[in-house]
Amino acid sequence: MRAVVDALRLGLAVPDVASGHLDRPISWAHITEMRDPSRYLRGGELVCTVGLSLQTPQDCRTFADALANAAAAGVCFGIGDGHDEVPAALLDQCRRHGLPVLVASPSVPFSDVSRFIAEYELGSEIAVARATNALVPELLSALRRHASARELLDTAGQLLGCYFLLAPDGEAEPATVSVDVPGVGSLGWMGGGDPPEPALLDLIARFVRATQGERDVESALARERVGQLLSLVERRMLLPDALGQLLDWPGFAAGEVTCSAWPAGAGALLSMAFPEALVGDAPDLCLMVTTQSLDVTDDLSLPSGHSAMVPLTEVGSAIGQARIALDLAQRRGRRVGPDQLSTLDSLLDQLPPAQLAPFRQQLIDPLAEMDRRRGTQHVRTLRAFLSANGSLSDTAKDLYLHTNTVRHRLARILELTGRDPLNRNDQSAFAIGLHAADRDGRRASAG
The missing domain is CATH 3.40.1390.20 (HprK N-terminal domain-like)
Structure with missing residues (x-):
């Protein structure tokens, strides 16, 4: 307290x-x-x-x-x-x-x-999440420019205000906190403040290992070739059946695949984490094709978008699904799967703010302005009413109000906006307006 x-x-x-x-x-x-x-x-x-x-x-x-x-x-x-x-x-x-x-x-x-x-x-969990959000884009950028492990660790150290040591196996230097990096050595932390959480150190170690793997030029070139071919299939410039003839990947025999999209530069990480998958580096993102749905991808601490399982002949549309899902995931900071693509919020998130602005300006802003000037709660009442699927009694219960009070507020909303909250079509318009207002609020908070 x-x-x-x-x-x-x-x-x-x-x-x-x-x-x-x-x-x-x-x-x-x-x-x-x-x-x-x-x-x-x-x-x-x-x-x-x-x-x-x-x-x-x-x-x-x-x-x-x-x-x-x-x-x-x-x-x-x-x-x-x-x-x-x-x-x-x-x-x-x-x-x-x-x-x-x-x-x-x-x-x-x-x-x-x-x-x-x-x-x-939840201080430690939030601290790790914030540090991860700051680290991952910089570490991915380091992978894309083929930075050395030392350069990558210096980047992480600058962001976290500390210094990281990397010693080969059997030659570990004394460090306050350390973690083993399979095939590389020991990653240690030194600094004057609190040591990083184990989850954060493991994340950096994973990138160090991927950086070491990037020294294999042939693997990097192979991923680029896969990325080019998958991009051609997505743009309908190459038939999906041709992939089996151009690429030596046993997964094509499965008949059904799922596609996922990841931030650009993640190819080396994915190749290590999912050695059985087909990984391709495209200029603007990383694509991966597997023969089964992925349920453990959150461990990579990367936003990712995933398609549904599709026949090989529909792999082009699956890549498109994954690309859209990745765009949503990067805005929301988490994994987005095919089940989340079929929601109204996901559809609205794909639209540019300019298309949603009229809904907010005409339906929500007048209510918010009235609430600010007179201390009323029209926006809150509208939000509760839509969440209750248009039920007056449930809305009254949620807000601890009499049903007639809710009815009066909805009538006032009709007067202020010209749209009736009791009309189903207008309810959809109000829902879009609230979504636009919430998205603008998140962008303002982030800025």
């Missing part, structure tokens, strides 16, 4: 009357507007609320009792929506139960609090 209070970027305040017990551990953040949320708590939660249901001293007593009985860690009370300040009755009841109370100003969304707690709990 004290770490949440000390986080300057959150800017949470602690009332003098509720400043104790800040050494309590927090298991998670739970956002609610229920008077008694105990059945949704498992213990240790920081319960976030703006107090819409806490209008009387009895409401506050019921709320505090429920949290204490559920062994919650404390309360984060957001002012500015339901209350201009924390109700005195709530402070009294929380003090009686020993529950600390944190105060969030209107400029502090609960999502920031939840994100901080998640990052605090």
Whole structure:
């Protein structure tokens, strides 16, 4: 709890009357507007609320009792929506139960609090993910320009602020942390800060091994030839049946194959990880053809796109599927398979922002502007309504509102946009608008 209070970027305040017990551990953040949320708590939660249901001293007593009985860690009370300040009755009841109370100003969304707690709990995993996202493009670039292992390690060291040693087998130098690189030697880390996580060191070791393998010029040239031929098949300039005559790969006899697309420069890594696959280096990406679906590709820490299993005669379309999936994977930072290509979000992700902009500008921006000016929740209500598949009762339940309140908000959305949320065609248009707004928000956050 004290770490949440000390986080300057959150800017949470602690009332003098509720400043104790800040050494309590927090298991998670739970956002609610229920008077008694105990059945949704498992213990240790920081319960976030703006107090819409806490209008009387009895409401506050019921709320505090429920949290204490559920062994919650404390309360984060957001002012500015339901209350201009924390109700005195709530402070009294929380003090009686020993529950600390944190105060969030209107400029502090609960999502920031939840994100901080998640990052605090999963700090090492998030650190590895961030370092991986920074490292992989640079290491792939080093592979593409045929950099030596030393140059690759210097690149990694510059990004991570440390130094890596590479010693042949039997000649390992003393290092704080080290890992074996089969066929190469020992990779060690030296530095003044915290050592890299084992998963990160293993990733760098995999690239070092691939760099050593890149010294085989014949293998690199063979992958380039495979990449050229697969690209010709994708563009319908070469019949798929001709691949079996031009390439010596036993997988052609299987009859069915699956294609995957990877970032350019990954050919050496893939050849080592999947020695039975057909790997080709094209100028803008790396292609791989296998006789079975891949379920372990996430271990390579690379974005990748995968097609469905297809007959050999349809390998060209499968390459196209994999290319589209890779484009989505690079935007999302994870593996994308054929099942994810058949969703509305995937279809919209493939469209340029300019095509989606009218949906956001005409259907979402007016609602968001009204929410900003008057403190209403039209966008949130619309999102919940679409998530509930157009059910008024389910939306009301999710938002802790009366059905008539939801109906009134939807009618107001119709007035503001000219489109009816109760109409199925208009629901699709609103869904596209929300997708466009979310994508623009992610791009702004990334920038």
